[in-house]
Amino acid sequence: MGHVDLPITIGNYTIIQKFTVAEIDVPAVIGYDFLHKNNCTIDMGKGVLLLKDSKIDCIKESQMSSTFKIKLSDKLTIPPNTEVIISGIVEGDSSSIMNAIVEPLPSKHTETLLVAKALVDPSCGQVPIRMVNLSKYEQIMQPFTHVATCELIDTGSVSNEPRSEKLRRLSSSSCDEVNELPSLLQDLKLRSSELLSEGQIDQLESLLKRHNQTFSKNKDDLGRATAIKHKIDTGNAKPVKQPPRRLPLTKRDEVDKEIQRLLDGKIIEPSKSPWASCIVPVTKKDGSTRICIDFRPINSLTIKDSYPLCRIDDSLDALRGSKWLSVLDLSSGYWQVEMDENDKEKTAFTSTKGLFHFNVMPMGLCNGVATFQRLMEYTLAGLNWQTCLIYIDDIIVFSDSFESHLSRLSDVLDRIALQGLKVSPKKCSLFQKQVSFLGHIVSSEGIATDPDKIASVKTWPLPKSMTDVRSFLGTCSYYRKFIKSFAEIARPLHKLTEKNCTFDWTNECNEAFEKLQMTLMSAPILGYPDMTKQFILDTDASGFGIGAVLSQIHEGKEVVVAYYSKSLSKAQRQYCVTRRELLADQKEIDNSDETFETVDFLRMAKVQDSQEASCSNKTDSAMWYEHKTNEEMFEAQKSDNVLFNLFRLKSDYNNRPEWADVALHDVKLKKYWSQWDRIVLINNVLYRKWINTTTEESNLQFIVPEIWKENIMKMLHDDIQVGHFGIHKTVARAQNRFYWVNHKDEITKWVQNCIVCNSRKQPPRKAKSKMKQYNVGAPMERVALDIIGPLPISYKNNKYALIVTDYFTKWVEGFPMPDMETTTIVDNLVNHFFCRFGIPCQMHSDQGRQFESGLFKELCAKLKIDKTRTTSFRPQSNGLVERYNRTLENTISKYISKNQRDWDEQLPWALMAYNSSEHETTKFSPSMLMLGRELQLPVDLIYGPHPQEIEYPDETVSHNDYVKSMQESIWKVSAKARQNISKNSDKQKRQYDVKAHENTYKTGDVVWLYTFNRKPKLSPKLQRNWDGPYFVIEVISDLIYKIKKTATSKMQIVHHDRLKPFFGDVQNWVNEQENQRTDNTVNTVVASGI
Known part of the structure; x- marks a missing residue:
């Protein structure tokens, strides 16, 4: 290979050494010549290398770490359904490692975020990491997050076979090994060659030969994927065992043969499971029998998997611009997914041949679709939405040219082979201009309904029940975007499905049924949406529904993209024509918003602006505003x-x-x-x-x-x-x-400042004034009046009770009455109260019409009685009698008969019981303060001596002495009672004032008034209780105010606690009120014909 001089640094010394370049597993090897030349010594006992005066620790290979963690260098954001390759930092010293394998950390390797295994060279401290996000959400990972591990491997175990060769080896035998295509692939080639030239057919044949092992040879030739296994998570549920069901005699032999076929194919195996489900034999179209399993009890116990399927409309829209299409369908796709070993027994089923469970994922499990979709998206990660689309076991490959389509199809088949899956050649359709996909015919021209799918609509029998109508509408609704004004046409049928509706098939229903059949059979081809062009939105509305047509101009011709329709609710039917059309605009834009959110719409208006003015119920709702461009x-x-x-x-x-x-x-x-x-x-x-x-x-x-x-x-x-x-x-x-x-x-x-909110919502802290004390010091100084009723009409024809309470002594009198007219009340007061106890100095009551009448005022004037009253809706101002009313009702209820008609007979005894009991405030009984003595009770007559014998046991008392003694006793008791009342009153005030929260108002302030008015036939819970704004006209006291709404409205005297400040724009509100009054005046004049 050659030689090179390199510097070596050991301790404090740098030495130039000649190295021989060679293929070795480590970065460098220092030989004997270097040790001898530089007088180096290796101390094996201490594990050090001695070079002159430097010591360097030696690390044995067995002591070197074989696994390192890998972390992110920067923040990472992975978009949904996206694969990325990023750089990761290797933690630790990996400079001496040449070959390692990247493995995912279990905490980061999930079903939606995957980390690929890869062979890497970590010697430089950084390695590439391949990650894929299969979810529909962004995955965000912070810097320095651990995502994988890097493990040293033996170089001899690493295959030098290129990935492309491995794929080729996995996917098929070489061309030399397959001289002729199998018959099934010959048929596929023949069906796929209709639109191809001779040269293209040769390329197709080469593709099929190269991938012949990816296609099933027969229905029993299935693949087996192991990357993702199906699990059945039933939590801590107990096993479910269904009793065996009898099979028809004609089906038994066929079921046994099918079970044997599944055993031979290792689809099932004998089981000892505590779980057991039942067989349900189903006859297929060709007459053969399919075994289905009733997994409903298990499904009810299974924790559901929410892995999403892609939207059908999104999938169809993604095919825009595609000129070549191929459809692939897996052979018995579910049976190519392995069951998790721990959950196989949950798939057990009974038959005449015994108990068996599935080795692969059976049909009928609730999470089967989610598992299969996850597997397919994992298999085709990086290709989905780019070169192909996946919907469970249906795969469609799309492209705009033959060459790119050939390449894409090969990539998809490579991925399928790599995962160990197999495709059914009978169900495939390659190199087509139009194909059937998800119940639609898709082509470069657009999307149309599939004639095979809607053929049943043409021959659909006349519905005989509500279930039949729902079934028919469900089929038609799948294709509703192909039918203009679908909601309007189907309205009579939808009415039959409403709750509590009697099934009555009318002529109108029959016409709607036939029109839907005819319209669906002649449905148009819809164009693909082009995001670079403007959309045309054409809307219409009737009294019962709204409709919209979304279209674009393609090559100078207007092409429909989608129809939209919707039935109107009862409230929406009240809209004027303009608002119904604007509602159609808004609903269609909302319906398309996720897909076309950045696209401009051109609205085709049919209604003149002047018609908008005719709409009587103006609103600022967002639904009436058009989409802003x-x-x-x-x-x-x-x-x-x-x-x-x-x-x-x-x-x-x-x-x-x-x-x-x-x-x-x-x-x-x-x-x-x-x-x-x-x-x-x-x-x-x-x-x-x-x-x-x-x-x-x-x-x-x-x-x-x-x-x-x-x-x-x-x-x-x-x-x-x-x-x-x-x-x-x-x-x-x-x-x-x-x-x-x-x-x-x-x-x-x-x-x-919102008027509506202020008219409904309570303030953050409710107004509560401080307690005002009103203490009296003698009997009959002040008495309170109130009326209880209406009560059940008694045997004596009484319906109400007048209650009179003395403020000082707490003495209570009650008078049953047949009505509560003023004359009845005055008669009871004069003949039964005043004549026995005298004329009071002051009488206090609420604002009942009986106490505010002219007759009652005249009575008070003649008898020189000072008459006072509470403010409206302020029962606390007459709290003494209000509190006693509750005590009286509670007492009578304990002795009254079941029909409650003897309440007036029990009333005197309830009054006696109260008047003879010690009062909590005065610490004396009302009778002692009012009469100067205690009332004599039956218990005193039976068990106690005569009161006079206790007071004067040995002497006879004269009248004068007795009167004097009584006066002294009453003065003494009254003085003590006044002290107790004052003390108790101060205590109550301290406790009450803790939670007080007062707002100070002055003349001219603007306020809200809390009202208690209840409108008939309306729910009080839904009414707005705050009315206003009102103007403060006069401040009577820090508790009582005079208020007025307008200059012409009635003045009211109200309590502080019923008011809250008004924060809105008063002048704007006044102007609105003036405009409203003007409009009402004009409308009244017009209506009267003046």
Whole structure:
């Protein structure tokens, strides 16, 4: 090979040494000549090399590490369904290793993120790593993440066979070994040669010969993939054993023969499993019998695998521009996937020949589709979506030329052979201009329905039940994008499938059934969408449905890309014609948005703008706004001076300009300047890069111009689709889409000022005024009135009860009443209360009409009674009697009969029980404070002495002495009661005021009023309780205010706790109210015919 002089550094010495270049397994070998020349000594006991005064430790080969971890050098982002090759850093000293194998770390090698095994040279400290992301999401890995290991291997064990030779050896025998194609491949060649020239046919034959081993020779010639095995995860579930089912006598021999065939093919084997499922024989089209297994009980226990299938419409759209197509179908694809050894027994089934389980994945398992799709995407990683499409066991190879198609087909067959799979030649179709794929005929011209698939529609029997209708609609709906106004045509049939609908086959249903049959049989060919061209959106609407046609101009001719239709809901049927058409626009754009999100739409309008004015129910909902084009976005940003200057700077400067260039500009531009690297210009539209800290995903935020801010904030907060949510949710929704300087502050203010939100939502801290004390010091100084009812009509024809409570003594009187008219109340007060206890100084009640009537006011005036009342909807202002009402109802309920009609008979006893009991506040019973003595109870008559014998046991008391003694006793008790009331009142106030939160209002302030009005036939839970805004007219006290809504509205006196501040634009609200009143006046005049 030759010689070369190289420097060697050992310790502190560098020596030039001549080396012979040779093929060896290590970087270099130092021989005896070097040791002798430089007087080197090897101390084997100490394991050191001595060179002059330097010592160098020797490392034995057995002590060298044979495995190294590999980590990423930079942050790695792998797009979905993408394969990448990146550079990894080898940890440790691998300079002496020439050959090693890269193995994936188990923690990083998952079913969706794969690391390929590879033979590498790690001597330079870096190795290539091949990774593939099979998921539909980006995979992000941080720098220095460990992803694989690098293990030293024996060079002699490494095969020098090139990969291409290995593929060729795996996929087929050499051409010299196969002189003639097998009969099945001859038939495939014949079927695939119709459109080929002689030279192309020869190339096809060469391809088939080279890959002949990849095609099954018969139905029992199956491949076996081992890269991914099927697992059945049933958790901790107990085994399920189904009892054997009887088979028809005519099927037994066929089932036994099929089982024997499966045994011979090692598809199944005898089992001792605790699991057992049943056989279900199915007759195929050719009359033969297929064995199916009822795995439903096992499926119900299996944890589901959510691995996705690709969308059929995405797959069909990906074939755009393809002139050559080939379809491959695996032979009994499921049976080419091995079962996991630990789960084989779960596939066991019973038969007359015994118990067997599957070695391969059987049909009928709930996760079978997910496993097979994962295997196929693993097998064809890097080719899927680029050269071929995969849908379970269907593979379609596409290209725009014969040469590229030949190469792509060969690559796909190589991958299939490498995985050990086999293809069924009977089901393949190669080098075609149009093929059947996923129930459609695809070609370079477009997509059409498959006549073989829809042939059943033409001969479909007339539906006899709701199930028949659903089955027919399910078949037709698969091809609904081929049928214009499908929803409108199928509406009578859809009505038959509604809940609680009686099946009634009418003439209208029959016409819809026949029209769908006829329309589907003559469905047009749909063109492929071209993302470089403008789309034409043509919409229409009727009273029951909406429809849209999406088309493009291809070679000067308008070509339909898709039809869209949808039935309208009951609410949507109320829309005017214009809104129904705009709804069709919005639904079709939403339907196409994921695919065509960056494409411009040209809307074909049928309705004049004047018709929009005729729509009675105006709305700012986002659904009525048309899709904004790049041109419209650019023009809007251009109209904003700040954004126009920013656009000019981004166009003129690659790097951030100097401060002097922006120093004289608006402060908003300076804030954009400070984020220079995050501002990007895409298609002449300004965006801001923003990273979501939760998902670590990068988003582009559209920078909103001034003229669109209000409209966007409406659509982010006010529209029905966004629900008038709070500040946090609205800001978060905006951040995912939009940006402008101070956007958080402006959105916060928008939400705080929202009229609708304020009319419904409670304030963050509910208003609660401090407790105001009202203490009295003598009986009958102040009494409270209230009415309980309506109650069940009693035997005495009573329905209500008037409750009178003395504030000082807590004495309570109750009077049953047949009604609550003012005359009845006055009669009870005068004849049953005033005449026994005297005239009170003050009477307090709520604002019931009985207490506010002229008669009641006249009574109070004649008797010189000071009448007071609570504010509206403020029962706390009459808390004494309200609290007693609850006690009274609780007491009566314990003694009342089942029909509750004797409540008025129990009322006096309940009053006696209360009046004779000690009150918590006064520490005395009401009778002691009101009468100067305790009420005598039956227990006193039976077990206790006469009260007079206790007080004066040995003497006779005169009347004067008794009166004097009673007065002293009452004064003493009353004084003590006043102390207790004051003490208890102070305690209650301290506890209540802890949670008090007062808002101070002054005359002229604008407020919201909490209302308790309930509209009939409406749910109280869905009503808006805050009404307003109102203006504060007068401050009566720090608790009571006079308010008014407008100059002509009625004035109200309300409590502080029913108010909250109004933050909106008052003048704007006033103007809206004036406009609304003007419109109502005009409408009234027009309606009256004036």
